[in-house]
Amino acid sequence: MLDNSQYIEKLRSSGLRPTKQRIKICEVLFNSEKTFHFTINELVKRISKSTNDKISLATVYNTVHAFKNKGYLKEIPINSDQSYFDTNTSHHHHFYDETQKDLIDIDDADVEPVKINTRIPGKKIKSVEVLVKVEDDKS
Amino acid sequence: MLDNSQYIEKLRSSGLRPTKQRIKICEVLFNSEKTFHFTINELVKRISKSTNDKISLATVYNTVHAFKNKGYLKEIPINSDQSYFDTNTSHHHHFYDETQKDLIDIDDADVEPVKINTRIPGKKIKSVEVLVKVEDDKS
DNA sequence: CAACAGTTTAGAACTATTATAATGTAGAAA
DNA sequence: TTTCTACATTATAATAGTTCTAAACTGTTG
Numbered sequence A, B: 001m002l003d004n005s006q007y008i009e010k011l012r013s014s015g016l017r018p019t020k021q022r023i024k025i026c027e028v029l030f031n032s033e034k035t036f037h038f039t040i041n042e043l044v045k046r047i048s049k050s051t052n053d054k055i056s057l058a059t060v061y062n063t064v065h066a067f068k069n070k071g072y073l074k075e076i077p078i079n080s081d082q083s084y085f086d087t088n089t090s091h092h093h094h095f096y097d098e099t100q101k102d103l104i105d106i107d108d109a110d111v112e113p114v115k116i117n118t119r120i121p122g123k124k125i126k127s128v129e130v131l132v133k134v135e136d137d138k139s
Numbered sequence C: 001c002a003a004c005a006g007t008t009t010a011g012a013a014c015t016a017t018t019a020t021a022a023t024g025t026a027g028a029a030a
Numbered sequence D: 001t002t003t004c005t006a007c008a009t010t011a012t013a014a015t016a017g018t019t020c021t022a023a024a025c026t027g028t029t030g
Helices: A005-013 A020-030 A040-050 A057-070 B005-013 B020-030 B040-050 B057-070
Strands: A074-076 A084-086 A093-097 A102-106 A123-136 B074-076 B084-086 B093-097 B102-106 B123-136
Touching (some): A020 A040, A020 A057, B005 B020, B020 B057, B084 B102
Parallel strands (some): B093 B123
Antiparallel strands (some): A074 A084, A093 A102
């Protein structure tokens, strides 16, 4: 068993009880060297692979939403039949490969800061997200 | 009855048979002075208001997808439980008001062109879309 | 340990969307 | 105009992602 005290602390400090399900999901999401994108379906598969204790689908949904609300995950705006999440919560944008149905991070250094020269009165900007759709270049 | 020859021509020239359902949907979508955003659900309501001939939900879906494929509509990438479409097919970006769940066009002149300084080998860029999420500014 | 509020769970419910297959129709050909 | 046929429409069923429900369970506090 790995050291989960970091996750227990993380959960507790954000007002989420460190249940064994949540700790397991933290392991699956945040233990890997690289950040990644996932759908709920894919996450459920990753969880099954890494534990014998089944976690209910409802709990996976609950937990992902809780983590998203706490800022530990980001949801990626994309037209799809399912929601995509990102364990990389730092500011960055995405390529979406429409041929492969695949999301790819764009290093933030590779995008000039997006300047929006207008505002909506009474509203503040929460995020600016760029989605670059690509397809096979048949040439 | 208005002059629908423009829609009949438009449909025919793109290889879509000008059926009365498609012409009616053209009227609802393209007759108005201003472009607008809609969900399938909202479109169905607009159609009901403007005609007594009911159009099947399946036909609305079929037609919206056909129009989207022909480039007469754009789908807006946003995380929502339903798809949003835009009758404004010119290049522009959007504000999404998370408080009001409302989409607002950003005039293209108000956004500095987004520069992506990286590419994916073998892929070509199909679109670059910016979504600016805003919320109530409580200050 | 007792108590309780928060959490998990299986399964039902819900909702947007797509598939199906029978019926209808626009357009072309005779 | 009549006929033919490929394309469209339709009601309905099916599908799939997500949320809801309410009972059982558990982490935390006293």
